[in-house]
Amino acid sequence: MARLLRKIILSTKAPAPSPVYSQAVSFNNLIYLSGSLGVNRDTNKLVQGGATSEAKQALENIKNILESGGSKIDNVIKATVYLKDLNDYAQVNEVYQQYFTKNPPARTAFQVGNLPLNASVEIEVIAAVGDVETTHTKM
Template identity: 55%
Template sequence: MCCSDEKRIYTSEKAPKALAPYSPAVKGGGLIFISGQLGLDPATNQLVEGGFEAECRQALNNLKNLVEAAGSTLDQVVKVTVFLKDINDFARLNSIYAEYFTVNPPARSAFQVAALPKNAAIEIEAIALAPECCCCHQDCCD
């Protein structure tokens, strides 16, 4: 079996621990799936202070760190889903988001939701392309 066919779980010291029974990042079938990231400080697993902008930046940093832990980059993100506590934050989201996805941004959906864990203002999940294996040896995707 080629290593791109294996399910692999990724975490990062630079991203918060999972709040429930889920994996922060899973690679399989040539894709990396990043679970929804809140604006949690990885050191405390608590929401950062500073309101929407601070939470948005932290959520994007957490997402970036998990994508990188799985061996990819933000440039390889192909789909993002954003959950907003208040759709009126959409313009502020776009401004900050453009700092992280500067060229050829991924496909994206954004929704207002009734509530988010920890009463967060934003949650962001993503799908990225996994780096291609150089061969079909088991260790080439580590």
């Protein structure tokens, strides 16, 4: 039977996770990140300013976790955005576009009943590890 490597990733440049989950898990050249809130790692509290500020902090946390796992924001292949209020969709998109400037990943975004810490936004991603070549298919 083949031996497979599952690696737990912990970045000190992002808020520490609770004991019940990992920031990210790497498996077979993919990194699966847990949902990231707009929490400042130094204060362990949500940043002030609502959905825009929270989205920016969440994406910074994601960027740092990816880098700790040997990946980068450009290697994200799938993102899921959870919004407390769908009216924040446009604001979050403005921030999101600053991080995914070319060849954005596949994405799902939807409103949920509530988020931890009463956050406005939570983002989770799946990213590739290594040199990624992007091609385009149009039919």
